[in-house]
Amino acid sequence: MKLFQFIFCLVVISSILSCNKKVSEDAIFYTDFDGSKLTKVEKTGANKYTAYISPAFEPVNKSPWFAFGISSKISKQIELKLNYGKYKHRYIPKLSIDKKNWEKIDSQKIKIDTSTGIATLKLNVSPQKLYVAAQEIESSEDTYLWMNQLLIKHPKINKIVAGKTVLNKNNYALEVDNDSIVNTIVLIARQHPPEVPGGTIAFKAFYEKLLSNYKTANTFRSKFNIYTFPLLNPDGADMGNWRHNANGVDLNRDWVDFTQPETQMVDKYLTYKTSQGKKIRFALDFHTSYSGPYLLILDSINEAKRNKVIPNWIPRIENNSTFKVEARRRAQSLPYCYNYFFNKFGCEAVTYEEGDEVDRDLIIKRAQVYAHEFMATLNKSNNF
Numbered sequence: 454m455k456l457f458q459f460i461f462c463l464v465v466i467s468s469i470l471s472c473n474k475k476v477s478e479d480a481i482f483y484t485d486f487d488g489s490k491l492t493k494v495e496k497t498g499a500n501k502y503t504a505y506i507s508p509a510f511e512p513v514n515k516s517p518w519f520a521f522g523i524s525s526k527i528s529k530q531i532e533l534k535l536n537y538g539k540y541k542h543r544y545i546p547k548l549s550i551d552k553k554n555w556e557k558i559d560s561q562k563i564k565i566d567t568s569t570g571i572a573t574l575k576l577n578v579s580p581q582k583l584y585v586a587a588q589e590i591e592s593s594e595d596t597y598l599w600m601n602q603l604l605i606k607h608p609k610i611n612k613i614v615a616g617k618t619v620l621n622k623n624n625y626a627l628e629v630d631n632d633s634i635v636n637t638i639v640l641i642a643r644q645h646p647p648e649v650p651g652g653t654i655a656f657k658a659f660y661e662k663l664l665s666n667y668k669t670a671n672t673f674r675s676k677f678n679i680y681t682f683p684l685l686n687p688d689g690a691d692m693g694n695w696r697h698n699a700n701g702v703d704l705n706r707d708w709v710d711f712t713q714p715e716t717q718m719v720d721k722y723l724t725y726k727t728s729q730g731k732k733i734r735f736a737l738d739f740h741t742s743y744s745g746p747y748l749l750i751l752d753s754i755n756e757a758k759r760n761k762v763i764p765n766w767i768p769r770i771e772n773n774s775t776f777k778v779e780a781r782r783r784a785q786s787l788p789y790c791y792n793y794f795f796n797k798f799g800c801e802a803v804t805y806e807e808g809d810e811v812d813r814d815l816i817i818k819r820a821q822v823y824a825h826e827f828m829a830t831l832n833k834s835n836n837f
């Protein structure tokens with residue numbers, strides 16, 4: 454609540470009235486929840502405000518995450534500028550009153566100045582708190598609630614504390630692990646906090662499809678273990694970071710040096726599992742880009758060595774659905790997560806990228822189709 458009071462007083466200072474009096478007229482801004490990001494607010498005129506948003510760590514790529522609540526004692530419309538300093542507006546604001554159901558702001562109610570990067574919003578505020586965020590807010594608590602519900606539904610999932618975060622919080626893995634099964638796939642999600650469309654929505658739909666009860670999935674789980682890291686960067690998600698973990702490190706550039714507890718945790722866990730005889734056959738790492746959806750795949754150097762999952766999976770998707778797959782090649786020397794899987798375990802891997810503003814139902818549908826065709830591909834493979 455401290456930050457909220459600080460912000461509230463900033464609003465009041467600019468209006469040169471006492472805190473108590475001004476509260477009946479001014480909008481009140483809230484940052485008292487996990488995932489919030491709002492650096493300061495200024496009142497610039499009658500019902501006009503500017504919200505300043507800056508990253509926790511620099512350098513940082515252009516992922517200007519923002520998330521805050523607003524209320525006012527009387528219902529009215531306000532004009533709110535989102536000012537990112539030297540950065541530019543990227544995400545279409547999403548609005549919610551319960552932090553569960555979200556809608557994009559009406560296109561008539563947002564204007565973007567492409568030269569300054571400032572977005573100007575018209576918002577209807579009232580005594581009921583309105584949440585405004587770059588994407589749907591998914592804090593660690595939200596992901597862990599989903600995890601716990603999944604555990605009730607699927608008793609074969611084993612939830613383990615695989616390590617600690619920078620802030621010394623538990624970091625979890627979910628295992629569907631059968632002693633008699635050697636072949637294993639790995640899913641990693643949300644290294645980058647703002648990347649909720651791919652890192653949370655697509656990931657959950659993909660994983661739930663792997664767990665579902667029908668022939669292709671049942672056959673798949675009779676042949677493959679599934680190790681999952683549903684939220685690799687919980688500190689960053691709860692801090693409202695644009696990109697980094699709590700040490701200011703981009704985790705998806707740390708898969709060669711392993712300087713951070715989150716990446717070290719995955720390496721230690723998988724090193725142990727493979728020492729016990731498990732074989733990692735494929736890995737997916739879930740992200741979001743302004744130019745998604747696409748898959749990042751390893752470059753041609755690796756084609757001779759691989760088990761031809763990707764060359765069979767992609768045509769299956771395209772032949773059996775209306776989805777077209779854009780596969781972008783990257784060199785395997787980069788310190789990205791999926792390269793780690795090839796370089797350490799000799800398995801194919803992809804970075805699964807969704808797009809910032811892709812319709813959420815379409816994201817879920819795509820993840821389900823990709824997951825189904827992924828399982829069908831692996832079920833048929835003679836290479837494992």
Ligand SMILES: [Zn+2]
Nearest residue numbers: 645648740741
């Ligand atoms: Zn990412």
